[in-house]
Amino acid sequence: DAKTTQPPSMDCAEGRAANLPCNHSTISGNEYVYWYRQIHSQGPQYIIHGLKNNETNEMASLIITEDRKSSTLILPHATLRDTAVYYCIVRSGNTPLVFGKGTRLSVIA
Amino acid sequence: DAGVIQSPRHEVTEMGQEVTLRCKPISGHDYLFWYRQTMMRGLELLIYFNNNVPIDDSGMPEDRFSAKMPNASFSTLKIQPSEPRDSAVYFCASSLLGVREQYFGPGTRLTVT
Numbered sequence: 632d633a634k635t636t637q638p639p640s641m642d643c644a645e646g647r648a649a650n651l652p653c654n655h656s657t658i659s660g661n662e663y664v665y666w667y668r669q670i671h672s673q674g675p676q677y678i679i680h681g682l683k684n685n686e687t688n689e690m691a692s693l694i695i696t697e698d699r700k701s702s703t704l705i706l707p708h709a710t711l712r713d714t715a716v717y718y719c720i721v722r723s724g725n726t727p728l729v730f731g732k733g734t735r736l737s738v739i740a
Numbered sequence: 741d742a743g744v745i746q747s748p749r750h751e752v753t754e755m756g757q758e759v760t761l762r763c764k765p766i767s768g769h770d771y772l773f774w775y776r777q778t779m780m781r782g783l784e785l786l787i788y789f790n791n792n793v794p795i796d797d798s799g800m801p802e803d804r805f806s807a808k809m810p811n812a813s814f815s816t817l818k819i820q821p822s823e824p825r826d827s828a829v830y831f832c833a834s835s836l837l838g839v840r841e842q843y844f845g846p847g848t849r850l851t852v853t
Binding site for chain 1 (some may be wrong): 841
């Protein structure tokens, strides 16, 4: 079973920041937090990952709480193309990804 | 790089027939994963390989499913005989030790009638 909890769905207005929360209260010290997304009819796509520090790349920012029990993925300026299911996954090493149900993000014009 | 390549993209077959799905990982990657996605069960891991050796096949549903990786650039997932409940999208992914991202292929949509 997935070790994360995410809201099933969220809406976001186009151009606004999308903040997607994830709870991972049982995360262990060597586990990273990963975010993937799956746009309709496509394979999952890697977004970002982090251990304990906040991370930013060209796609998104990842904010991890100090106790590492939760995190937030931030899409700074959501577009219609960001409509997808977003998966938060905790994982160590090169172990396989365990996908939960994710959050279905709908970006609305 | 062309990314992970899967073929065919769509497969429609009749119950009882053999189905073979193919995957070409990204060149140089040493991990290969097979996932299956259905509405009911979501995305689930079937099997994964490291350096062409199967590491964990506990997700393979039953003996009708088999996977091979004869070399670093090719893997197959075979279902024999196929059943309607095998209808799903099958994804292949690859990754490189020390690089944490997995790269997914476009998937094969299998329909068993």
